[in-house]
Amino acid sequence: MIDSQLVSPRVGAAAGHLTLDGHDLVALARAHGTPLFVFSEARLRGNARRFRQAAEAGHPRALVCYASKACSNLAVLAAVRDEGLGVEVNSGGELYKALAAGVVPDRIVFNGVAKTVAEIGEAIGRGIKAINVDSPFELRRIGETARAMGRRAEVALRLVPGVEGGATPGIRTGGSDSKFGMMPEDLPEARAIAAEFADAVEVIGLHCHIGSQVADAGAFRDGTRFMARQAREIGAWLGRPLRHVNLGGGYPVRYVHGDAAGLGAFDAAEDAAAMVGRVAAEAAQELGPDVELLFEPGRAIVGDAAVLLTTVENIKHRGAQPWLFLDAGYHTLIDSAAVRWYFHMVTANRVGQAEAPFRVVGPLCDSADCFFDVEGEHLYDALRQSRPDDDGLEAAVVRLPRHRGLAAATAPGDIVALLDVGAYALEQMFPYCGRRRAGAVMLRRAGDVAWIRRPDTVEDLVRDDVPAA
Numbered sequence: 001m002i003d004s005q006l007v008s009p010r011v012g013a014a015a016g017h018l019t020l021d022g023h024d025l026v027a028l029a030r031a032h033g034t035p036l037f038v039f040s041e042a043r044l045r046g047n048a049r050r051f052r053q054a055a056e057a058g059h060p061r062a063l064v065c066y067a068s069k070a071c072s073n074l075a076v077l078a079a080v081r082d083e084g085l086g087v088e089v090n091s092g093g094e095l096y097k098a099l100a101a102g103v104v105p106d107r108i109v110f111n112g113v114a115k116t117v118a119e120i121g122e123a124i125g126r127g128i129k130a131i132n133v134d135s136p137f138e139l140r141r142i143g144e145t146a147r148a149m150g151r152r153a154e155v156a157l158r159l160v161p162g163v164e165g166g167a168t169p170g171i172r173t174g175g176s177d178s179k180f181g182m183m184p185e186d187l188p189e190a191r192a193i194a195a196e197f198a199d200a201v202e203v204i205g206l207h208c209h210i211g212s213q214v215a216d217a218g219a220f221r222d223g224t225r226f227m228a229r230q231a232r233e234i235g236a237w238l239g240r241p242l243r244h245v246n247l248g249g250g251y252p253v254r255y256v257h258g259d260a261a262g263l264g265a266f267d268a269a270e271d272a273a274a275m276v277g278r279v280a281a282e283a284a285q286e287l288g289p290d291v292e293l294l295f296e297p298g299r300a301i302v303g304d305a306a307v308l309l310t311t312v313e314n315i316k317h318r319g320a321q322p323w324l325f326l327d328a329g330y331h332t333l334i335d336s337a338a339v340r341w342y343f344h345m346v347t348a349n350r351v352g353q354a355e356a357p358f359r360v361v362g363p364l365c366d367s368a369d370c371f372f373d374v375e376g377e378h379l380y381d382a383l384r385q386s387r388p389d390d391d392g393l394e395a396a397v398v399r400l401p402r403h404r405g406l407a408a409a410t411a412p413g414d415i416v417a418l419l420d421v422g423a424y425a426l427e428q429m430f431p432y433c434g435r436r437r438a439g440a441v442m443l444r445r446a447g448d449v450a451w452i453r454r455p456d457t458v459e460d461l462v463r464d465d466v467p468a469a
């Protein structure tokens, strides 16, 4: 029997083993080794297609540019390209990868807060759709670069809409204290620079991005209205309408399965495609059908398209619960430590068995390498003395559950799967503590299993070191 409290709608179970697209994940882990990322091509393409179709249904001229920072593996980029999406890049490296995956330049937009002259030159030379300008200083840099190349760069101005969206402070980008984009008061200077470089820069669009894992539809609505007002004003000073308005990404994924108590930031009441359909329809009303509308979803396309398979390598009985030691820690899944992100866990070879609570940690020589909020728990213990009557204190300072419900018999040798790990993981791995970065396979629609990232070898650990003479 499958415990529906535990098992994601994207994964299933057969004979007590977790499955994805009909593949036995325990057998996959044993055959390929762990830690192992497993991507579902069907889920990835389905997410991309449904998002694009919903945006197009809301607005006749919608272009969805997948935010490649979420996962820029070449197989992932090729799949979203095949589904009719463009790509958003955030560096010369991501531009290189998008081109390597066969994305055509006029479907690529380039963001970034510190673009180098070389990156700007590459973007202009390739003829991408737009460079999103982050500051007046950068606009001048683009103008000078384009002029020196004898080219005219097409740019969109990135604006800060003053709208807060996103699950945690580290992924909110739309408020006036964020490091991104231009404030309305920067616009007169940008306008003067655009006039000075009229031969080398053409302002064709506006851009904003309010944050990631934005579950509040109201934040998108406020952002859209702000952008519509700005598009009218900037169109007036340009003396012509803008060609496009880019409303960014930030659409959410459901990380919570079963009991969501206290984990609301990681939940999403509404499906990303339904949300973007409404945002696009609202933008069509505000801006009219002629202005092209761009979106940059990352997480919503790839987040729930992958699971991470890990092996339990050790167990200790300390305190009230057993502690399980996985072979994947924050070197494999940095967001678990950096922003205390919640990833649901299931013992893949014991699905349906009775559960018990466990403390779950990673293999690194570092107490922060754990899947609970070690910093928040210590802060709570310190503050509790002085605020004994504050019932909301724990929820305010401890972001993650202290324990995970896993099959009570979970033991070394078992496979623990972490769900919804497709976004902001693969390219953020690093070989700390001499731990090799994990490999990734894709479950192809054709039914086969293909490596899309080979696991590190021990030789990789020393490849870039220059031996002492």
Ligand SMILES: Cc1ncc(COP(=O)(O)O)c(C=O)c1O
Binding pocket: 067, 069, 070, 088, 111, 173, 209, 211, 212, 213, 248, 249, 250, 251, 296, 297, 298, 299, 300, 423
């Ligand atoms: C400019 C920009 N666009 C799009 C995204 C993608 O956001 P998400 O993955 O939440 O959709 C990001 C992520 O931070 C971003 O900075």
